[in-house]
Structures are given as C-alpha cells and as structure tokens.
Amino acid sequence: MSATNYSINGRIWIETPEGKVLGHGRVELLERIHVTGSLRQAALQMKMSYKQAWDLVKHTNEGFTEPLVQLSRGGTGGGKAILTEKGHQVIAEFKKIQKKFIDFMKEEENLIKI
C-alpha cells in the first residue's frame, strides 16, 4: 500500500527538429505490423482507420534516415508490410528507454509527498 493517493504517469517520445517520429502508439503499430505482416490488419487490431495507420507509417518512415516499414502492394495476399532491420532496432531501443521511464515514474511516485 502506497503512502499517497496520487500516481505519476507520463509519455515519452523520440523527435527530430521536424517533430515527433516515434512514441508509444507508433511502436505498438509497428509491432502489430511485424506480427501480422499487414498494415490493414495492424490498423484493425488497434481500431484505427487504415488511412491513419498508413499516414503514421509514412511519417515515421520519413522521420528516420531509412524506412522502418517496407510496404508493397500486389502479389500473393494482395500486398504486405514488413518491418525492416532498422525498424527492429528502433523498436528495441525505444522499449529499453520506455522501461527505464516506467521505473523512473514508479520511483518518483514512491517519493511523492503531497
């Protein structure tokens, strides 16, 4: 049982001078793309429109030096979405930081005195 009724919560993200390029939501989208191999399925799972997901991937790809997701259309299955090696790296890096961030918040929550 904590000594306080308050909890600390927050969000972190990676950005460039042009703006946000990766955060909580995008990482989840990328992970679902990796699992399903499909942008449409990933979007469905997250209950977002295909268009929004596609825009997110576009902006994310443009935010890094190389694409994190490789989209292709036509062929067997109609098309596919594949996470690049860079995509895997970036996700891993973000999740590492995210884990530390959660620890940070937990710690501060225990110290809080109001």
Next chain:
Amino acid sequence: MSATNYSINGRIWIETPEGKVLGHGRVELLERIHVTGSLRQAALQMKMSYKQAWDLVKHTNEGFTEPLVQLSRGGTGGGKAILTEKGHQVIAEFKKIQKKFIDFMKEEENLIKI
C-alpha cells in the same frame, strides 16, 4: 555536438483513479494565477478562454483533498484568485519531479544509439 540527430521529449503528470489532476499546463496556469492574482489575467496570458481556465481550476481543485486555488468574486477589483498553501506545496513538488524528469530525458538522449 550530439552523436545523434534524435532527441527525447515527453510529459509527466499526477493522477488519481479519477484521472489527471496536475500536469505541465495546469502548473503554468497556477503560477500565473499566483503572479497576477486573477484567473482572467492568467487565462489571457496563456491565450486560453476564461471558461477553459475556470474548468481547469475547478477540476484541479476537485482532484486534491483541498483546493489549490481559492476563487472569490465581488469586492475590490471585482474578484480574485489566490493560490492556497496546498497549491504552493503541490507546485513545488511537481517542479521537483519535472526537473528530475528533464535530467532523465537528457541522459537517455545521450545514450540513444539509432
């Protein structure tokens, strides 16, 4: 010169089971209330509508065990907004955590390798 083009940014806030009770924006509003003694002036400075500021103060006051701002109407000047002792405490506590959070982000930014 940093080793990477990416920077880390983020937000933290204090919440109860009922939701967010204090974050970056609200703290700024409270500080401006303290400086000006007026909710209307504080809202003007932050370019938000008086209504929005009033709602924020209302929800903030309800989120804690005691009000952080004491509003009163009528009298000299038409009315006033005063930060309570609790208000001062809470602001100080939040800013302390916020400072550590900024340090955390700086550190992670230096470690980032993508």
Next chain:
DNA sequence: TATCGTTATGTTTTTAAAAGTATAACGGTA
C-alpha cells in the same frame, strides 16, 4: 489475362474539442 486482397491517396462526412457569446451574481468602494 482475370481475379483477389492489399496498398495508395484524395474527398467527404462525422465527431469532439475549443472558442466565443451572453448574462447573472458578487462585494468592496465611492
């Protein structure tokens, strides 16, 4: 080469958030 399910992209509609408008209530002070 016809089919299929997906990616690609512009356009329209819906929804939600914010801003704006209006007006009452208040209590020192002149």
Next chain:
DNA sequence: TACCGTTATACTTTTAAAAACATAACGATA
C-alpha cells in the same frame, strides 16, 4: 445604493481531428 471588474455558468458557434467513403494501382497466381 450605484458602479465596477471579476468570477460563475449556460448556450451557441467555430475549428480541428478523426472517421468514413470511394477508387485506382499493383503483382503473384490460376
């Protein structure tokens, strides 16, 4: 007690974000 500028609150309008809709393009396979 009339005035003033602010707080208090409901209601309307505007704006921005999200969703929905529509349709073309694509390429492996049968």
